[in-house]
Amino acid sequence: MDLFIHYLSMPYLLDGVGYTLLITVLGLLGGLAMGVVLAWMQLSRFRALAIIARGYSIIFRGTPLILQMVFCYNALPLIGIKLTAISAAGLALALNEAPFIAEILRSNVIGVDRGQISAGQALGMTPAAIMRRVIAPQAIRSMVPALGNETVSALKNSSLASVVAVQELTLRSTQLASATFDFFSIFFASGLMYLVLTGAVAVIQIVVEMLLDLDRPPPREQLSRFLRALLPGRTEPALATAGGPMSAPTPPTPPDVAGADPTETATDPLPPASSKVASQTAHGIDRAARAQRLAGNVVAVEVRGLHKRYGAQTVLGGVDLTVRTGEVVALLGPSGSGKSTLLRCINRLEGWDEGSIRVGGQLLGTDEAGHALSPRATAQMRASVGVGMVFQQFNLFGHLSARENIAGPLRWVQGLSRLDADRRAQQLLERVGLAHRADALPRHLSGGQQQRVAIARAVAPGPSVLLLDEPTSALDPELVSEVLEVIQRLAVEEGLAMIISTHQLRFAGDVADRVVFLAGGSIVEEGPADQVLNTPRHPLTARFLSKMNAE
Numbered sequence: 001m002d003l004f005i006h007y008l009s010m011p012y013l014l015d016g017v018g019y020t021l022l023i024t025v026l027g028l029l030g031g032l033a034m035g036v037v038l039a040w041m042q043l044s045r046f047r048a049l050a051i052i053a054r055g056y057s058i059i060f061r062g063t064p065l066i067l068q069m070v071f072c073y074n075a076l077p078l079i080g081i082k083l084t085a086i087s088a089a090g091l092a093l094a095l096n097e098a099p100f101i102a103e104i105l106r107s108n109v110i111g112v113d114r115g116q117i118s119a120g121q122a123l124g125m126t127p128a129a130i131m132r133r134v135i136a137p138q139a140i141r142s143m144v145p146a147l148g149n150e151t152v153s154a155l156k157n158s159s160l161a162s163v164v165a166v167q168e169l170t171l172r173s174t175q176l177a178s179a180t181f182d183f184f185s186i187f188f189a190s191g192l193m194y195l196v197l198t199g200a201v202a203v204i205q206i207v208v209e210m211l212l213d214l215d216r217p218p219p220r221e222q223l224s225r226f227l228r229a230l231l232p233g234r235t236e237p238a239l240a241t242a243g244g245p246m247s248a249p250t251p252p253t254p255p256d257v258a259g260a261d262p263t264e265t266a267t268d269p270l271p272p273a274s275s276k277v278a279s280q281t282a283h284g285i286d287r288a289a290r291a292q293r294l295a296g297n298v299v300a301v302e303v304r305g306l307h308k309r310y311g312a313q314t315v316l317g318g319v320d321l322t323v324r325t326g327e328v329v330a331l332l333g334p335s336g337s338g339k340s341t342l343l344r345c346i347n348r349l350e351g352w353d354e355g356s357i358r359v360g361g362q363l364l365g366t367d368e369a370g371h372a373l374s375p376r377a378t379a380q381m382r383a384s385v386g387v388g389m390v391f392q393q394f395n396l397f398g399h400l401s402a403r404e405n406i407a408g409p410l411r412w413v414q415g416l417s418r419l420d421a422d423r424r425a426q427q428l429l430e431r432v433g434l435a436h437r438a439d440a441l442p443r444h445l446s447g448g449q450q451q452r453v454a455i456a457r458a459v460a461p462g463p464s465v466l467l468l469d470e471p472t473s474a475l476d477p478e479l480v481s482e483v484l485e486v487i488q489r490l491a492v493e494e495g496l497a498m499i500i501s502t503h504q505l506r507f508a509g510d511v512a513d514r515v516v517f518l519a520g521g522s523i524v525e526e527g528p529a530d531q532v533l534n535t536p537r538h539p540l541t542a543r544f545l546s547k548m549n550a551e
């Protein structure tokens with residue numbers, strides 16, 4: 001036992017631990033840097049880069065690290081690269097770690113919900129901003145366990161550096177044992193040293209995971225809980241309500257039970273479903289007056305001869321559509337008729353094969369000659385022409401609170417200060433009746449609440465055109481009306497051009513100025529909402545409406 005303790009504190013072995021750590025750090029940092037490049041190459045649009053990265057992975061994952069160490073130390077000098085034993089071992093470990101780390105990075109990046117990326121694009125975020133603000137924060141959270149494993153494996157693999165005579169822990173233990181024949185105590189002591197190192201990695205991993213845990217209460221709340229535990233007699237400690245103005249009215253009920261949230265009902269500023277707003281637009285005379293006014297407005301969206309194919313399938317076969325400022329157009333049609341594709345083309349989330357689309361008089365995503373602009377230029381154009389989009393699946397940024405989902409893009413794209421962005425976000429959350437849930441993460445909100453936040457986010461930059469892609473189809477029936485009311489209110493108050501793909505006929509009748517019926521990728525009928533919905537002229541429209549009414 002004395003010998004064992006003696007070896008544990010022996011400077012000769014402790015120096016070996018230092019070399020072990022040095023090679024591990026060199027290998028991990030180098031591997032991380034190369035891994036980022038390899039992952040980027042594999043995700044690149046350029047096939048050649050992806051193929052080179054794959055080739056590298058196959059070679060360095062498929063050959064033993066010990067050979068790579070010997071190669072770096074003995075073969076590189078033949079081409080004029082002479083490295084010290086430590087540098088050669090560090091380089092070999094980095095070359096070996098890189099493809100594994102690249103795979104971790106790549107799989108976590110592609111694991112981020114594509115819908116959130118579409119939402120970022122629709123908000124006018126550049127690819128770099130989407131990577132930094134949406135993908136990286138979520139990917140980093142999910143890759144921590146795998147990176148922890150990789151660190152432990154690099155630490156153990158560093159022992160192979162002994163083949164190029166690096167004086168790391170394993171080599172020194174072996175040398176010491178050969179000299180003293182005290183194998184048991186020495187290897188037990190060095191084994192314990194490795195355990196301490198890998199244990200430290202495990203602790204660091206746990207701490208990092210805890211710090212990145214989105215469900216972890218903020219530090220002030222943690223302190224408050226701690227104080228409460230210390231002072232069991234006090235039910236209302238001083239810090240219990242110190243979460244800022246937004247946390248004060250948070251209701252005690254579970255966050256995802258929207259209908260049971262008493263605060264929401266109390267603060268919801270929206271009118272009931274059959275409000276004055278709806279009945280005004282439902283009167284023929286109002287509609288006629290409104291139609292006359294709208295006819296004089298400038299054109300907000302102009303689609304001409306739009307053709308879109310997916311492989312051999314023609315999804316849009318020559319669509320022409322003009323929408324004026326302030327006009328609300330409901331896009332109806334059977335499933336697969338091309339409604340979502342048309343909306344995604346309008347803000348250039350999809351490219352197309354023929355035709356042109358102008359938003360606010362400007363071509364979006366192409367120059368006047370029809371050449372596609374870079375993703376970055378397209379993003380900037382989306383933001384400048386002002387076209388917002390609301391998605392069927394909400395597509396809120398999962399790692400950000402409701403307020404930050406709205407305020408973040410205002411800072412990153414529109415360049416607002418934090419204060420102004422937060423103020424605007426707060427105003428919009430109040431308008432959609434969710435001010436009291438500003439600090440909630442999307443996963444703690446009901447579907448209807450998430451969609452209301454998504455609507456607030458889309459209108460936050462003040463777009464001139466709002467596209468809504470079946471905004472209620474992913475909602476439970478009891479949550480549909482709360483979202484429809486928000487949209488109805490926007491339609492009346494904001495003066496936006498709105499194109500709404502929907503299966504809600506009653507809602508289309510209440511809110512839309514015009515109904516456009518799409519079938520098989522073509523507009524087969526369009527006209528004033530009451531006319532198309534009450535007296536359809538085309539048999540396909542009539543059949544669709546009667547089927548929908550029967551459901």
Ligand SMILES: Nc1ncnc2c1ncn2[C@@H]1O[C@H](COP(=O)(O)OP(=O)(O)OP(=O)(O)O)[C@@H](O)[C@H]1O
Nearest residue numbers: 310315333334335336337338339340341342470501
């Ligand atoms: N990325 C894609 N790749 C291949 N085909 C696609 C793609 N996106 C859509 N499609 C096809 O295009 C057609 C139109 O799809 P789209 O989503 O626009 O229809 P929709 O009218 O919005 O339908 P729904 O009401 O069910 O949402 C469908 O046949 C669909 O399978």
